[in-house]
Amino acid sequence: MxxxxxxLIGLFIxxxxxxxxxxxxxxxxxxxxxxxxxxxxxxxxxxxxxxxxVDGTIIAMRNDSVFVSIYDIGNIPTNMGVMVTDxxxxxxxxxxxxxxxxxxxxxRRHFLRGNIGKILMLGGGGYFALNVINSAxxxxxxxxxxxVKNLGIALGVFAVGYVSNRLLRENPxxxxxxxxxxxxxx
Numbered sequence: 618m619x620x621x622x623x624x625l626i627g628l629f630i631x632x633x634x635x636x637x638x639x640x641x642x643x644x645x646x647x648x649x650x651x652x653x654x655x656x657x658x659x660x661x662x663x664x665x666x667x668x669x670x671v672d673g674t675i676i677a678m679r680n681d682s683v684f685v686s687i688y689d690i691g692n693i694p695t696n697m698g699v700m701v702t703d704x705x706x707x708x709x710x711x712x713x714x715x716x717x718x719x720x721x722x723x724x725r726r727h728f729l730r731g732n733i734g735k736i737l738m739l740g741g742g743g744y745f746a747l748n749v750i751n752s753a754x755x756x757x758x759x760x761x762x763x764x765v766k767n768l769g770i771a772l773g774v775f776a777v778g779y780v781s782n783r784l785l786r787e788n789p790x791x792x793x794x795x796x797x798x799x800x801x802x803x
Contacts, residue, residue: 640678641800644720644791652795653722661685662721663712664790671710681799684711714799719790734785737778745771 642655655661655675661683662672673687687708692700748767752759760768791797 640802642675642678642683642714642720643798643800644722645796645798647794647796652791653720655683655720664718665712665716666718667716671712673710676709678799681715681801682711682713683717684709714797717797719792719795720797721789722791723789734778734780734782738775738782739778741771741773741775741778745775 639657642661644652644654646652657675657677660674662670664670671685671687673685676684676686678684687710688704689706689708690702691705693703693705695701745768748764748771749759752761752764757764
C-alpha cells in the first residue's frame with residue numbers, strides 16, 4: 618500500500634511539473650497597468666484592423682495567434698411548426714494578435730449610467746408633447762404665460778438628458794492608446 622501511495626504521489630508531482638501553461642493575451646494601459654488578461658477557454662470579443670468583429674471562445678493561443686471558436690446561433694423550424702433557437706454552425710478563426718484593433722474589456726453595465734439620458738429625454742419630450750396636445754384639445758394658447766414655464770422645464774429636462782447621453786456613453790472596448798500584448802509562456 619505504501620508503494621502504491623508513493624508511486625501515486627510521484628506521478629502527481631511529475632504531471633504537475635511538466636504541465637504547460639497557456640499563452641496569454643493582455644490589454645495594458647499606456648502606463649503599463651494591466652486592464653484585462655485573456656487565456657484559453659475565456660470568452661472574447663474583438664475587432665480586427667480590417668473591421669471584422671469576432672465574438673466567441675478562445676480555443677488556443679500559440680505562435681502569436683489567437684484561435685477563437687464562433688457559434689452561429691439562429692432559429693430553426695421544427696416538425697411542429699415551432700421555432701427553436703439552436704446552434705447552426707461552429708466556425709474556428711485564427712487571428713494574429715497584431716491584427717487586433719481593440720478588445721472588449723469592460724462588460725459591466727450600469728443601468729442608470731447607460732439609461733439616465735434616455736429616461737430624461739423621454740420624460741422631457743413626453744411632457745412637452747402632452748402639454749402641447751392638451752393645449753390644442755382644450756383650445757388654449759400653447760405659449761400662455763403660465764404654460765411657458767412648464768414647457769421650458771420640459772425642454773430643459775430633454776436637453777440635460779441629451780447632453781448626459783452624449784457624455785456618459787459607455788465604450789466597452791479598449792482605447793486607442795492601450796496596448797494589446799501577446800505573452801508567450803513557452
